[in-house]
Amino acid sequence: MPENTVDRYAFARAVLSRIPHGVAIVGAADGAERSCATGTAMYVSFSPPMIAIAEHPGSRTCKLIQRTGAFSVSFLHASQQDIAERAGKSAEGPDKFASLRIAPLEAPPDAGGAPAVADSMAVMWCVVRDSRATGDHILFTGEVKAHQVDPSKIDALLRFRRRYAHIGHETSEESPEGYPT
């Protein structure tokens, strides 16, 4: 890198990488154009249920979300790391699910219409309630209109310290109420 050039990812590498995240695939579609991108999500409301995602405006998935006002979030199981690796790069062709041979899970009726990833741990189909530029990303807040959870899959795929990781062992009983959610 030339001297005096600011490395805009230095802070992300050094500090943001220390935020542990579940790995999710964000899906979106406008007719035959379908895309998916590796990312993550957090919840921002219990009632109504809402989650937030931050998407780079250059990504095809981001543009499809802006066009259609809908997205899906599929949280991946530890066995699905290869999907995270493949969806984290752009792909040729109108349908990224087909190009990358990622089996889609179609949205139920009235859930926005975005395709999700089959065999995931948990899937949420959302409609956009708010979107705003936040620095170099667009922050989308979506209301969860439909969901699907596979209770047999509990080994979440995580990202931490610029690596993929698996969840460790539990250190408490399930909370009877409140937090941890």
Ligand SMILES: Cc1cc2nc3c(=O)[nH]c(=O)nc-3n(C[C@H](O)[C@H](O)[C@H](O)COP(=O)(O)O)c2cc1C
């Ligand atoms: C582990 C991982 C996490 C990522 N998280 C995000 C994210 O939160 N937001 C984002 O915009 N891109 C994220 N990316 C990058 C996108 O997945 C990548 O830019 C992708 O090529 C976008 O695909 P598209 O242009 O087909 O939509 C992540 C990539 C990886 C591998």
